[in-house]
Amino acid sequence: MIKKIVQKRWTKWLLFTIGGLILICVCFYASIYFGFWGKLPNKEELSSLKQAEATQVLDKDGHLIGKYYIYDRQPITYEELPQHLIDALVATEDARFYEHDGVDNKSLLRVFFKTILLQDKSSGGGSTITLQLAKNLFGRKKYTIFSTVINKLKESFVAKRIEEIYSKQEIITLYFNTVPFPDNTYGIESASQKFFNKPTHQLTLSESATLIGSLKANHSYNPRLFPERSQLRRDVVLQQMTKYNYISSNRSNQTMSQPIKIDYQHFNHDLGLAPYFREEVKKELAKILEKHKKPDSSIYDIYNDGLIVYTTMDYKMQSLAEDAMKEHMQILQSNYEKSYGSSAPWKNNKKLAENAIKNLKIYKTYKEQGLTEKQITDSLSIKKDIELFEWNGNITKKISSVDSLQHYLKFLNTGMIAIDPKTGAVRTYLGGIDYRYFKYDHVSQSERQVGSTFKPFVYTAAIENGMKPCTYFSAKEITYTNLKNWTPKNASEEEDPYLNFTLEKALSTSVNTIAVKVLNEVGIPKVVEQVKKLGITASLSEDPAMALGTDGIKLKELSGAYASYVNQGKSVKPYYISRVEDKNGNLIASFEPEVSEIPAYNEYTRQVLLEMMKSTIDEGTATRLRTSYKLENAIAGKTGTTQDNKDGWFVAITPNLVSITWVGNDNYNIGFKTTALGQGANTALPIFAKLYQKMNQDPIFDPITKSKFEEISEEVLKDIDCKPEKRDNFLKRLFGKKKKKKKFRKA
Structure with missing residues (x-):
């Protein structure tokens, strides 16, 4: 009977077809294995995996203040991963992680029968942590046909090889160091620092579950953008942990009752703490790395080599300085605009606007392209949606480039630097009011009349x-x-x-x-x-x-000169970087303070001048530090106002901190309408005053705020x-x- 069936023509064709399909599948499988669709990494290459790592910029106490990166990634060790974070990952992404060899065949069968045949979407996926790691490490390519199948098979080969080389702990570590999180963040340490402002080992159960939950869809479950959706996903992770006996029901319910609280940190180029300072540090770092090569003589890469840059900045003082600046400048800007009213030069001075337009980069580009003045004017008059800076919250308007220029002509700007007068170490650095819209640095670039x-x-x-x-x-x-x-x-x-x-x-x-x-x-x-x-x-x-x-003198130089009055007559050179290390902690370069060896004047002169500048605070032009701001600290200083009220200055000298602040309009043709409003005591002094008020409230700054000047000679x-x-x-x-x-x- 069987022989007759086999002898029938249709049966032969069926067997031939099945055999042909099997042969095609085997050949297709072999073509992937032997690299026809792209070479697979061998064991040797997998044993020496190298990922691009972000360079970290740290403050004087090791607090992260910024990064330089293409991919925001900071690798950590297995020991730095809290157990509940590991458990959350395994329970949610790969419950059989400790049992399979990279590919979970049972899960694949479940996916085939339940998900594909029975259309049961709740049955879960077949991807393992190791398969995801393979994808994270090598990405996916687009092929003319069968892209998904080819990529999946390639990942399965790589996953099995990874399992042969690395232990489960090492795979978990590699995964956490490479997996993408929301907001272009790679690796758990970067995600932890960005969303919760803490290292990974300090993550709570709720925070760990939140980050693990975001892996399913980085954008959709971004806790910054969609907090409610993210919380629902976090709760799913906690339920999975309960299901697989990683946590009790009580702990799960207790954690689910807590709202997600993020402490988001911007580490990109334009946002976050001290962007002007970070830009200046990057320039300095580039110069340093020109002189220091790797052991193999190759050049260090700021964006990929995971360098560690220790700076002189005080994270907390910088935060307070930025807050003080924003509080004051918002009020000052309002008073400035009110003082001019309808006669504001940025509205009524046609010549001023024309000259400002000619300084625009886009104007110069059009000019180089040979466009006529009318063509340039027409191009710059085209209206489009533009986001505009405002102290009360940015707004988006449909305006032209000319309108945008007029909007920005009205803004006052500022620069502030505070240094340790004994060493020149920069503690705070404000190059302007907002780096996104005002790139010009008033600490290191500007030379305004002092x-x-x-x-x-x-x-x-x-x-x-x-x-x-x-x-x-x-x-x-x-x-x-x-x-x-x-x-x-x-x-x-x-x-x-x-x-x-x-x-x-x-x-x-x-x-x-x-x-x-x-x-x-x-x-x-x-x-x-x-x-x-x-x-x-x-x-x-x-x-x-x-x-x-x-x-005109730069704030940096001015601060170094004024430091001499509390540094035995010796000036200092402000500096930002104390040392640079590679990702393994090996020293690349270190820097010592540059203090003048010879005093610029004698001790008698120093004491006399310091007494004179104490009088400025106690009886002179800066008395509002005592009367309005109620500061009782040991302070000497000097106010400054330039002709036509174009620039306002304030120098504050304390035994352990010297601060210089400038306020004015970026366009030198626009000053304050009145001296009462434009004098340094009204424009620049309040930023320092507000900063010092805040520092007085925190005992951590006692070595600065409670320091006293030494007694003067008879x-x-x-x-x-x-x-x-x-x-x-x-x-x-x-x-x-x-x-x-x-x-x-x-x-």
Whole structure:
């Protein structure tokens, strides 16, 4: 009977077809195995797996503040994985993980019969942790036909080889170090730091379940974007853990009753803590790595080699500084716009707008392409959806590039740096108000006129060259006939012309006329020499107006010079990086503070100037630190305001921290409408004041906030013991009514 059936033609064709299909399948299987569809990694290659790793940027205490990466990945060891995290993964993704050899045949059969034949979607998938690892490591390619089948078979071959080489613990570790999480994050350590601001070993059961739950669909179960959906998925993970006896029902229910609380950290280029600082560190790091090669002489890759960069920044102080800046600048911006009202220059000054447009990168590109002015104007007038920065929350409007430029012309910006005056280690660094929209760095790039913050250098040169602190100078205006009848004026029109001030009084109240007279007395060359000794390399104008701070100096250099007043007269060079290590902790480079070996002036001069700048805080232009902000700390300092209220400055000197703050408009043609609003005491000082208020509330900063200035010598006490001001007698007032004219002695 069987023989007859076999002899029938259709039976022969059926057997031939089945045999042919089997042969095709075997050949297809063999073609994949032998690399026809792409070479499979051999055991040797699998034994030395290398993944791109993000470079970590750490603060002075090892706190992660940022990364440089193409793929955001930070590998960790098995010992750093909490057990409940491992259990959550196995229970959810591969319950038979410890039983199979990379491919779970029982699960595949279940998938075939229940999922495919019976269409039971709740039956689960057949992918194992090892198969997923193979996919994570080598990705998937697109083929003309059978892409899914080819990729699945390739992964099964790789998975089996992985199981032959690595232990289950090693596979778990490899998986956690390579698996993609939401927001372009690779590896559990990066995900833990990004979503919960903590290392993996500190993850709670709820947090572990949340991250494991997101693996099913990175976007759909992103706890930042979809918290409710993510929580439901977390609960599924907890139920799976209960099902496979990893946790009790009580613990599962208790955890499910807790809402997900994320502490999201931005580690990308534009967002997160200290983006201006991280950009500057990256530039420094690139220079360092040009000089230091790998042991095999190849070049280090900032984005892929998992370097560890230890910086000088104080994470917590930087956070407080950013908060203080935002609190103040939001209010100041509002007052600034209100002061101008409908007469705002960014709205009504056509020439200003035209010049600003010509500085746009897109304008210069169009110009290089040969477009006419009309064509450029037409192109820049096309409206499109643009996200705009606003202090109360960003908005998206359909506007043109010209409209966008006008919007950004109104914004005030800032720069702030705080350093350890003994070493130059940078503790806080604010390059601007928001790196996403204002890339220009006002700490390292900007050279704005420094205003009255230059005056202490003039007085330092004067004291150093023998002038006594109790020397009196008249506040009266003088016209210098050899300087085109230049007449320096004081900020206050009500300044009594018959008053004579000591150097301390003149400096603490920032009297312009006296600063120029002191410069005239000591001589420009000696002031320039003094400034150079303080480590300032900026080009100086070397004219009488320099006494009023008409030269531009970077915040970095200014801070290093001011550090000398609490560092034995020695200036410092601000620095960011203390050491660089490779991913295994091997030292690549380390850096020591650059402190001037020779004091820029003697101890007597230092003590006198420090006393003068204490008076600025206690009795002079910065008294609002005491009155408005109620700061009782040991502080010396100097305010500064430039011509037409373009720049506001504040220098704060404490025994263990020196801070410089600048505020102004990026466009130098736009200043504050009034001196009352634009003076440094109103624009820049409050950022430092708010920062110090916050630091006073945290005992961790006690070594800074509770530090005291050392006692001054008897000699200095005696030499500054005089009336701060005296009035001209009757005869001087009678015969000195006319504005005095004289020549300025330049040398």
